[in-house]
Amino acid sequence: MAARKPMPVFSDVPACQPTPKAGFWQHAIQPIFIGIAQLWCQLFARNTEPKVWETHDRDGHPIWHVYDPITGYAATVHSEQEVMAWIEERYYYHRGLI
Structure with missing residues (x-):
């Protein structure tokens, strides 16, 4: 039976190393994408339940x-x-019964 290779340490994996572009992504582009995602959710996943307080x-x-x-x-x-x-009244109105 062949010996298994040891698992690489994350710091040894080149993909896990920080890149100079990561700062630009995190500070300039990522907030734009987060804002677009939040807007998308607000527009299409809108809660239609009445609010009472x-x-x-x-x-x-x-x-x-x-x-x-x-x-x-x-x-x-x-x-x-x-x-x-x-x-x-709201219930019946929205169902077209009033």
């Missing part, structure tokens, strides 16, 4: 904010019942 006024009363990313509609309501009514 709660804040409180100075007196501690809840204020509900609703946002529809499909239409850009945003509103402020003062009760959970109004939020639920908005969600139901």
Whole structure:
């Protein structure tokens, strides 16, 4: 049986050595590609779910904010019942039932 060669150490492999162009790639070109990839994801993997969040006024009363990313509609309501009514109306609107 033939003896196996030892595994090369990464520093011995020429492809793993840093090159002078690596700095240019990392500092000039790579950020451009990352920006394009992020823009691509934002445009084509856009979340269409409604956004609902709660804040409180100075007196501690809840204020509900609703946002529809499909239409850009945003509103402020003062009760959970109004939020639920908005969600139901949005659901039926986007399905063409209203």
